[in-house]
Amino acid sequence: MIRYTPGVDLWGEPLATLRRIQDEINRTFNEPQAPAAEYPALNIWRGEDAVLVTAEVPGVRMEDMELTVHQNTLTIKGKRAPVATEPDVSFHRRERTFGSFARTIALPFNVDPDRVQACAENGVLTITLPRPEAERPRKIQISKA
Template sequence: MTRLIPWRETTKSLEAFRREMDRIFDKFFERMPFVEQEFVPSVDISETDNEIIVQAEIPGIDPRDLDISLNGRFLTIKGEKKSEHEEKRENYHKIERKYGTFSRTLELPADVDPDKVEAKYKDGVLKIVLSKIESGKRIEVKID
C-alpha cells in the first residue's frame, strides 16, 4: 500500500540521508583538536505513545540560569554554566571543564502541545516531558 503513495518512500529516504549527514558532521567536528570546543550538553530524546522525553546532562548549573523555549517541533535549551573558580593566582596544570553560555536546539520527532510541557532539574540532569498531540489521523477511504 505504501508504494501507492510515492512521496512516502522519498520522505523516508531523505530523512535517513539527513540523519546520516548529521552523524558524519558530528563525528568530523568531534575529532578536530584545533577547534576550541564550547560547553554543549549531551542530550537523550525518547518517545512513548503519549510523550516525548528529553534529558540533558547539565551538571553544575543553577536551574535559574536555564531558558527553555518551544517553537513548533523545535525545542531550545539555553543557559550559562558559570565558572566555579575565582580569579586567584592558582597554578593550574590543566583546565578541561567548559564554562560559558550555551544553546542547543533539537528537532522533536512529533508535534507537541506547548501548554503541556514539564521540566525538572535534578542531580545535574534536566528532564523535559512534552505531551504529544495527534497530527493527522490515518483515515481509510473506500473506493466505489
C-alpha cells in the same frame, strides 16, 4: 641536524614526520584529539504520546536556563558560571568549559507547549513534551457493513 628513525620510509608518506611532530606538540599541551561534543549532551526517547528529553547540565543553576518550545522544536539555552579560583594559583589542567550555551533539536512531532514539564535532579534536566491530543494516532474500529 635532523635524525630519522632507521627503517622509516620517508618517501612512502612525505608528511609522516610532520604528523609525528604535531602529535608530540598536542601531547605536550594536552590538547584533545577529538572534536568537542555539543553541550549539553542529550538523550531523547519517543513514545506514542510524548517525547522525553534528558540533558546533562552539571553546575548549571536552573534560574540560568531557558527552555522554549515551538511546534516540533525544543531549544535549551543557559549559562554555566566559571568556578572561582584563588588569585595566586594557575590551572594545571582545564577541561570543564563555562559560558553561554544553546542547543536546538527537532522533535519527531509537534508538542503541546501548555503541558510541557521540566525538572532537574543531580545535574540532569528531564523534559517531558506531550503530543497534542488532536495529533495523537487514533485506533479506528472497523464495523461490519
